[in-house]
Amino acid sequence: SEIAPARDRGKxxxxxxxxxxxxILVAFVSNYLLSGLGADAWRWMLGVEAIPAFLYTVLVLAVxxxxxxxxxxxxxxxxxxxxxxxxxxxxxxASALEQMMSDHEQADRHETIFSPKYRxxxxxxxxxxxxxxxxxxxxxxxxxxRIFEIAGLGARTALLSSVGIGLTNLIFTLVGMSMIDRxxxxxxxxxxxxxxxxxLAMVALAFALxxxxxxxxxxxxxxxxxxxxxxxxxxxxxxxxxFPNHLRGQGQxxxxxxxxxxxxxxxxxxxxxxxxxxxAPVFGFFAFMMxxxxxxxxxxxxxxxxxxxxxxxxxLVRAD
Numbered sequence: 001s002e003i004a005p006a007r008d009r010g011k012x013x014x015x016x017x018x019x020x021x022x023x024i025l026v027a028f029v030s031n032y033l034l035s036g037l038g039a040d041a042w043r044w045m046l047g048v049e050a051i052p053a054f055l056y057t058v059l060v061l062a063v064x065x066x067x068x069x070x071x072x073x074x075x076x077x078x079x080x081x082x083x084x085x086x087x088x089x090x091x092x093x094a095s096a097l098e099q100m101m102s103d104h105e106q107a108d109r110h111e112t113i114f115s116p117k118y119r120x121x122x123x124x125x126x127x128x129x130x131x132x133x134x135x136x137x138x139x140x141x142x143x144x145x146r147i148f149e150i151a152g153l154g155a156r157t158a159l160l161s162s163v164g165i166g167l168t169n170l171i172f173t174l175v176g177m178s179m180i181d182r183x184x185x186x187x188x189x190x191x192x193x194x195x196x197x198x199x200l201a202m203v204a205l206a207f208a209l210x211x212x213x214x215x216x217x218x219x220x221x222x223x224x225x226x227x228x229x230x231x232x233x234x235x236x237x238x239x240x241x242x243f244p245n246h247l248r249g250q251g252q253x254x255x256x257x258x259x260x261x262x263x264x265x266x267x268x269x270x271x272x273x274x275x276x277x278x279x280a281p282v283f284g285f286f287a288f289m290m291x292x293x294x295x296x297x298x299x300x301x302x303x304x305x306x307x308x309x310x311x312x313x314x315x316l317v318r319a320d
Contacts, residue, residue, distance in 0.1 A: 013237040014177045021173045021228065023052070024141065025166030032163055068100050068245055099310055100245070113243065113250045121242040121316050124301070125255035128238055131293040132231045133262035135196055136286035139270040140220065141165070147220070150279060152212035161217060165224055169232070172225040176233030184305035185234045186297060192230010193294040199223035200287035208280035235259070241304045244313040 027049075034044045067080035077097060084093045113122050140147065144162040153161060180188055199222040206215045235255075243251030273282050304312055 011177045011181050013240055014173075014180055014233050016236045017232050018170075018173050018177060021166070021169040021232065025163070025170050026052075028163045028166040032160060067097070071097060071100055072246075099308075111247065113247050113254055117317055118244070118247065121244075121251065122254065124242045124316075125239045125251055126258055127296055127300075128231075128235050129255050129259040130262065131289065131296065132235050132259060133266050134286065134289040135227060135231065135293070136200070136266070136270075136283070137227050137231070138263040139267040140223070142267045143270060144220075147279070148217060150274075151206070151216035153217065165221065168221050168224045169228050172228035173232055176229040179229070180233050180237065181305060184303050185238055186301055186303045188230050188234050189297040189301065190230075190294070192226045192232075192234075193290055193297055195222060195226025195230065196290035197287055197294065199226060200283050200290060204280045204283035204287060207278065207283065238304065241307075241309065241312055242302075242316055244317065245309060248309075 030048055031045050034041050034048075037044055064083045064086065065074075065079070067083040070076040070083065071080040080097060080100075081093045084091055084096060111118070144165050148157070148161045176188055199219045202219040203216055203223070205211075206219070239252055239255035240248065270282065302316065307315070
């Protein structure tokens, strides 16, 4: 978010989510291909992860520092200007650097994201991460083959269907990335929320009525598409935009922590809940939570499309 031009910030930051879903797809394909190795298959499934991890370690060395960080914390104006020209050759770099320095000088360096004046951005980051996980997305991704089996598919077919889930996630993430800077964050969240509600409610209904066959898989594919266009494309962009420049690192760490703590906690409860109450109430609960998300998007969530980060800071702090 700190090196992207405002007009393209949405799709560029959404590349983070694209890389996540690409990794999920590769993992699903890898697991399917390695599943025939018998008792040692799980070792290979874990071991091959070292390959992309090594490639990432090498490639990250070429990532430039943020121009704001270079200017503010290193005093390297020339370095900051080089990065700005690299990412946006048409930018008025002198004006941009002056704005960054002015904002830094006006900021209270003793503030944290928990200061009362930043309560609104903090709440926004918390709620988008909260609703992201209370859609049930990570629980479904973790247990997709098992859920497909409960719906009536064979074990091998269920594992192959998870590959289809990964491919659907990737395709509709690309769709979301192409739309986020044209239609805005809120419009994508509206689309995703409605898709969530319809798909989760239909899955809950199918399990409640004991309907076997393709109804559950079809609506779970719709669920993934809704997630990829909505929350999947928006969450990391939105969290990176709502905090002031001097607290953005803290803010993103907070939003990410909420997301991943819930991403660990909720899936760990799903098998227990399936055993205790069955899948229908679980999916019904997730559908209800998405109704609450839709109301939050409508009443509370601000639109951040195309707004410079410095301007957003003033708007959101004032909104508090």
